[in-house]
Amino acid sequence: MNAAKALEQTAATKADKMAYTFLGQSVTYRELNESVDRFAAGLQMAGMKKGDHIALLLGNSPHFIVSLYGALRAGLTVIPVNPIYTPDEISYILRNGDVKAVVLLDILLPAAEKLHAHLPSIEQYIVCESGDERAAGVEQSISSIYPKMKTFSYLLQNKSIFVEPEIEEDDTAVILYTSGTTGKPKGAMLTHKNIYSNARDIADYLDISEKDTVVTVLPMFHVFCLTVVLNAPIVKGATMVILPKFSPKEVFDAVKEHKATIFAGVPTMYNFLYQFESGDPTEFSSIRLCVSGGASMPVSLLENFEKKFNVQISEGYGLSEASPVTCFNPLDRPRKAGSIGCSISNVQNKVVNELGEEMGPGLVGELIVKGPNVMKGYYKMPEETAAAIRNGWLYTGDLARQDEEGYFYIVDRKKDLVIVGGYNVYPREVEEVLYAHPDIIEAAAVGVPDQDYGEAVLAFVVKKGEGLTEEEIIHYCKAHLAAYKVPKSVEFLDELPKNTTGKVLRRSLKDQIVKES
Structure with a gap:
C-alpha cells in the first residue's frame, strides 16, 4: 500500500463522500481520484518517467493535491517547495534535487523565466491557472520558456491512457528539503512506505475517521500538513476544508460554516486565535480535537487556549526526516501539558547519552527515533546520512527527557x-x-x-x-x-x-x- 493506492481505495469505498472544499467548490473522492488519474496520464504524455523528479511550487489548493497524488501515482519523486522562497533558494533546491519538471502558479512565471536560464535540465513547466488578474496573459510574455510550458488544465484534459508503473515501497516518493538552519538545506528522501505508514499510524492514533472534517490551513508544502491534515484524512476518507492561508477570522468562519471537528496548527497560530478579539468560543464548539506541532507550545498558552475554547490540544512531535510524526499525546489517557506525548504506533523513541546508551526517566539526552517512517537518507549526502542514521536509529538533534509513564518532553534543540x-x-x-x-x-x-x-x-x-x-x-x-x-x-x-x-x-x-x- 502507498498514498496513491490509499486514495484509490478511499474513492472506491467512499466515492460520493466529499474529499475537500475550497473557496466554495466541493469535490468528491471519486472526482478527486479521476483528476489524479488524468494528471498522472498527462505527466506520462509529457514524457515524465518513473523515478523522475518533479517540484511543486504551489500554495494550499486543489492543484497541490492533484499534482502530488498524480505524480506519486506515476512513480515520480515529488519535491514540495515553499513558493515564497527567494529565487536563489528555489534555484538551489531545483538544481540539487535534479528536478526535470516544475508545477507552479501562473503568477510565478516571471520568476521562473529568471530561473530558467540557470536550470536547463528542467524539461517541463506545468502552469496552474490561478485566476489572479496579475497573471493575465503572462504565458505569452514568457517567450524563453514557452515551448516547455503546458497548463495544468491541458494535462487534465488529455485523452491518453494511464499506464500504471510498478512502484516498490522503498522507492523514493518525496524529497523534503530541511529549512537549512545549519548550512545548506538537505533533502530528506522519504519512501512510499515512509509516507503511507506515518499517515496511517497518525490517523489511527488520533482516531481520524470519515466522520471528521479537518481544517487544512497549514502550508501543504510542509511535512506537518502533508501527513497530518492531508494524507491522513485521505486514508480515512475525512473531509478537508482547505484554506489558502492562515487568518484567524477565516479559521473561525470555516469552522463555523463546515462544523469542522479537527484543527491542526503551530503554536503561533494558536496564539493568534487566542488573541483574536472577535474570536467567539461558540464558533469553535464543533471542534473535538486540536493538534499542535512544529514547535513547542508554551504551557501557559496551551492552558489559556483550552480554557477559553473548551477543547483539548494534543501536542506532538516530528521532523522531516521521520515523515514527520514520532510522538503525540494519546487520546485514551491523560494529556500532559508541556509533553509531546508518547510514541505513536509502530514507532520507537528513546533518550540517549553521547555514547548512544539509553538514559533513565528524568535525565536529559538526545532523542532518537526508529520505525517505518524514518527516511532512507539525505539526497546525494552519504556522510550526513551516516551521521544522522546510526544502527537504524535517527538522531534528531533534539534534547529530551522521558517520565516514568513513557511521556516525552522536548527540552530544546541541542544547538540552541x-x-x-x-x-x-x-x-x-x-x-x-x-x-x-x-x-x-x-x-x-x-x-x-x-x-x-x-x-x-x-x-x-x-x-x-x-x-x-x-x-x-x-x-x-x-x-x-x-x-x-x-x-x-x-x-x-x-x-x-x-x-x-x-x-x-x-x-x-x-x-x-x-x-x-
Missing part, C-alpha cells in the same frame, strides 16, 4: 543550548516563564557572548501596549528562574521572525545580534 558559567540553560525554559507574563504576547530566548560567564541569556519580547519595561521583565524572571537563567537584557520587537509555518527563527535573531554588534 546556552551555557552560562558552566550551567546549562534551555531557552524554552526561559520562554515558558516569559509567556506566562500577562503583558507578553510572544517571546524568544537566545545565547549571546558574555565576557564574564562565556554566554548570557538575551530575551526578545513582543509586548502588549507600551507599559512593560526591561527592568520589570528581568525582575519578574528573577522570581521564577535561577539567577544564571535570568535574561541579562531584553529587546522589544514588533514581531518575532518566523518561517512559513509560524516557527520562531532563533537563528535570525542571533544573526540580527551579530549585525548590530
Whole structure:
C-alpha cells in the first residue's frame, strides 16, 4: 500500500463522500481520484518517467493535491517547495534535487523565466491557472520558456491512457528539503512506505475517521500538513476544508460554516486565535480535537487556549526526516501539558547519552527515533546520512527527557543550548516563564557572548501596549528562574521572525545580534 493506492481505495469505498472544499467548490473522492488519474496520464504524455523528479511550487489548493497524488501515482519523486522562497533558494533546491519538471502558479512565471536560464535540465513547466488578474496573459510574455510550458488544465484534459508503473515501497516518493538552519538545506528522501505508514499510524492514533472534517490551513508544502491534515484524512476518507492561508477570522468562519471537528496548527497560530478579539468560543464548539506541532507550545498558552475554547490540544512531535510524526499525546489517557506525548504506533523513541546508551526517566539526552517512517537518507549526502542514521536509529538533534509513564518532553534543540558559567540553560525554559507574563504576547530566548560567564541569556519580547519595561521583565524572571537563567537584557520587537509555518527563527535573531554588534 502507498498514498496513491490509499486514495484509490478511499474513492472506491467512499466515492460520493466529499474529499475537500475550497473557496466554495466541493469535490468528491471519486472526482478527486479521476483528476489524479488524468494528471498522472498527462505527466506520462509529457514524457515524465518513473523515478523522475518533479517540484511543486504551489500554495494550499486543489492543484497541490492533484499534482502530488498524480505524480506519486506515476512513480515520480515529488519535491514540495515553499513558493515564497527567494529565487536563489528555489534555484538551489531545483538544481540539487535534479528536478526535470516544475508545477507552479501562473503568477510565478516571471520568476521562473529568471530561473530558467540557470536550470536547463528542467524539461517541463506545468502552469496552474490561478485566476489572479496579475497573471493575465503572462504565458505569452514568457517567450524563453514557452515551448516547455503546458497548463495544468491541458494535462487534465488529455485523452491518453494511464499506464500504471510498478512502484516498490522503498522507492523514493518525496524529497523534503530541511529549512537549512545549519548550512545548506538537505533533502530528506522519504519512501512510499515512509509516507503511507506515518499517515496511517497518525490517523489511527488520533482516531481520524470519515466522520471528521479537518481544517487544512497549514502550508501543504510542509511535512506537518502533508501527513497530518492531508494524507491522513485521505486514508480515512475525512473531509478537508482547505484554506489558502492562515487568518484567524477565516479559521473561525470555516469552522463555523463546515462544523469542522479537527484543527491542526503551530503554536503561533494558536496564539493568534487566542488573541483574536472577535474570536467567539461558540464558533469553535464543533471542534473535538486540536493538534499542535512544529514547535513547542508554551504551557501557559496551551492552558489559556483550552480554557477559553473548551477543547483539548494534543501536542506532538516530528521532523522531516521521520515523515514527520514520532510522538503525540494519546487520546485514551491523560494529556500532559508541556509533553509531546508518547510514541505513536509502530514507532520507537528513546533518550540517549553521547555514547548512544539509553538514559533513565528524568535525565536529559538526545532523542532518537526508529520505525517505518524514518527516511532512507539525505539526497546525494552519504556522510550526513551516516551521521544522522546510526544502527537504524535517527538522531534528531533534539534534547529530551522521558517520565516514568513513557511521556516525552522536548527540552530544546541541542544547538540552541546556552551555557552560562558552566550551567546549562534551555531557552524554552526561559520562554515558558516569559509567556506566562500577562503583558507578553510572544517571546524568544537566545545565547549571546558574555565576557564574564562565556554566554548570557538575551530575551526578545513582543509586548502588549507600551507599559512593560526591561527592568520589570528581568525582575519578574528573577522570581521564577535561577539567577544564571535570568535574561541579562531584553529587546522589544514588533514581531518575532518566523518561517512559513509560524516557527520562531532563533537563528535570525542571533544573526540580527551579530549585525548590530
